Amino acid sequence: MIIFSESRQIVVESYRKQFERVGELLVQMQGDDLIEWLTLSGKDEVSAVEAVLIGDGEKDLEHVTAIRHRLEVPVIALLDNRNLQDLVSLYHAGADDVVCKPAHCEELMVRIAAIKKRILRVPNEMLGQHAGGCSEGQDRITIFFDGADPMINGEPLSLPRRERRILEYLASVNGRRVTKAQLFSAIYGLFDDHIDENVIESHISKLRKKLREALGRDPIDSKRYLGYQLDRQFVTMVNDRPMALSA
Incomplete structure (x- = not known):
């Protein structure tokens, strides 16, 4: 939001x-x-x-x-x-x-x-601390935060906008765990009473399935009552792309 x-x-x-x-x-x-x-x-x-x-x-x-x-x-x-x-x-x-x-x-x-x-810059010494982590340049999710689809190992991963926004939000909180309520507020807004909060679970389930298929593993950890956490080991955040502005 x-x-x-x-x-x-x-x-x-x-x-x-x-x-x-x-x-x-x-x-x-x-x-x-x-x-x-x-x-x-x-x-x-x-x-x-x-x-x-x-x-x-x-x-x-x-x-x-x-x-x-x-x-x-x-x-x-x-x-x-x-x-x-x-x-x-x-x-x-x-x-x-x-x-x-x-x-x-x-x-x-x-x-x-x-x-x-x-x-959100992560110091280099924090990289590679995930148990069984990936080698540099492999199994990476590249997130742009500018409306573009993410890329998995250099290949674009087409996502519906709600799923893309959830992925971006999970990346933006610097590895912290977020609740379903926080995700709902970020994606649908604080003042939308017409959509059930449980819709987030459906979006997350579909997103995790696509990430598992592309990565061979699930980078999103979920714990009941505590919420969701994206493993930053797999994430690269990019903003240094040329702007192609619409007319």
Whole structure:
């Protein structure tokens, strides 16, 4: 789930449609309401947030620092006009990146992926610690975080967007175990009462079957009542691909 702090509904709807096309959920929350939600919500709800877009730019400057203190996710500010003073102020407040509108969804996805890669970078000494682990360059899942299908050992693995988003989310939590509720919130949103949370189990089952067939093993560990965990030993996260933006 990506939160968009933007007061203009027409702008929100334009971006929402773009993000839906690549399987991303965009939720509008503004200023003080966003800070209040982050303060009062539980850990499971807050952990569903994968990035924050500050659409009002310099008008939301006072909220950037508060968001930064409560979330360890990419925070990108969008400015209506390029202004050096506003740009510098937003960076100083804690924004990870500042871009000028109009910014295409695909460009924002690539920027989010680049920031995530820095946040989630795993030291080299942590690699190869999985018992019976794989040799370098073998049995790898390459995840792009930009709407593209993952690759298994260099071959694309076609996934429905919900299954791809689950795989990306499991990779994005840095090897931590996540609950079914957390996955549901990340994929379907916190405010969707029309879909049963148990649908996640069906998506996970189909995803694990495809990964087993491609890898020869299941990289997702599940424990009853505790949730799901992706073995980071098998994962490579990539963001350094050329952008091919749509018109």
